[in-house]
Amino acid sequence: MIYKVSYVVIGKPNLGSIVNLDAPPRVGDRVQLGNEMCEVIEVVDLIPPREDFAYLHVTCRPVDEAG
Amino acid sequence: MSVTEYLQQSELFSGLTSEQVEQIVALGHEVFYNTGDAIIREGEPSDEMYVVCSGMVEVTVSRGAIPDVPGPPQLTSIARLGQGQMFGEMALVDRGARSATVRCVQDDTVVYVIPRQRFWDLCDSDHTIGYIVMRNIAADLSFKLRHRNLQMRLGGGER
Numbered sequence: 001m002i003y004k005v006s007y008v009v010i011g012k013p014n015l016g017s018i019v020n021l022d023a024p025p026r027v028g029d030r031v032q033l034g035n036e037m038c039e040v041i042e043v044v045d046l047i048p049p050r051e052d053f054a055y056l057h058v059t060c061r062p063v064d065e066a067g
Numbered sequence: 068m069s070v071t072e073y074l075q076q077s078e079l080f081s082g083l084t085s086e087q088v089e090q091i092v093a094l095g096h097e098v099f100y101n102t103g104d105a106i107i108r109e110g111e112p113s114d115e116m117y118v119v120c121s122g123m124v125e126v127t128v129s130r131g132a133i134p135d136v137p138g139p140p141q142l143t144s145i146a147r148l149g150q151g152q153m154f155g156e157m158a159l160v161d162r163g164a165r166s167a168t169v170r171c172v173q174d175d176t177v178v179y180v181i182p183r184q185r186f187w188d189l190c191d192s193d194h195t196i197g198y199i200v201m202r203n204i205a206a207d208l209s210f211k212l213r214h215r216n217l218q219m220r221l222g223g224g225e226r
Contacts (some may be wrong), residue, residue: 002076002151006214013222017123018214019149020076034147034172046213051081055210055218 002053004045007031009038009060024057037063070097073120074179077151078207085157090189090196095181100124100171106178109168113158114183117169122176123149127165146214147172156204159183 003024009015009020027032028041038060044055071092074080080088097120100106106117109129125147129140145167148154154169162183190197 004151004210006210008214008217008221009223011223013218014144015147016145016214016218016222017147017149018152018211019133020078020151022188026180031166046210050206053078053081057213059221 001049001054004053004054004056007033007038007060008057009033009036009062010041012036012062024054024056030063031060033060039063070120070179072116073150073177077118077153078210079118079153079156079200079203081203083196087193087196087199090193091181091186092179092183093201094189095179097176098180100176100178101174102171104171106169106171107165107167109131111165112164113155113163116153116155116159116181116183116186118153118179118181119148120177120179121149121150122171122178123147124154124169124174124176124178125172126154126167126169142168145218146211153204153207156207159186160201160204162167 005019005025005040007017015036017023017033025040025043027040027043031038031040040058040060042059044057046055049055071085072089074092075088080091106124125144127142129142132178157166190200
């Protein structure tokens with residue numbers, strides 16, 4: 001299965017990314033989006049899977065340097 | 068990993084056999100980019116579409132030149148696209164000018180370039196390939212629109 005993931009960062013309208021992954025992101029994961037380190041806070045199916053693809057929406061929040 | 072293997076992981080080619088993917092691969096070529104390189108520019112004519120084999124690109128749109136304010140238009144990032152993502156497909160479908168600028172944001176990014184006319188010729192000669200690929204392009208455009216809607220809703224900007 002290939003996971004096509006839409007990343008959106010709360011309060012950061014210009015940090016969104018779309019990438020294909022081999023494994024689904026999980027809540028609590030940290031991911032680098034642009035120059036910002038972010039934490040995954042929600043993972044949901046965006047649309048039903050089709051053929052070899054699953055389509056996920058991931059909501060993230062920025063992690064401050066101390067975090 | 069070969070170009071064909073990379074491209075088989077792109078939604079553009081989902082549902083095609085390896086032989087059918089090879090037919091499309093035969094139409095195009097790889098191009099390597101480094102950070103800051105412009106791949107396509109907003110407003111320019113278009114005759115190709117692109118698939119990211121590896122690396123990352125950033126899509127930006129201009130917010131328009133402001134009268135009486137010198138300098139270039141302000142560019143706003145609307146998405147970053149990584150491995151397996153396509154761009155330039157709008158112009159492939161509607162033959163319009165480029166609607167956004169796409170720059171490389173990661174060194175050694177590899178992009179596969181597919182010329183529009185050769186691609187259309189293949190779709191015209193093999194309707195099975197044409198139907199599957201056009202369905203996949205439509206699905207990708209829909210996904211990008213959903214992504215953008217969520218970005219507007221959660222990102223908190225009118226950008």
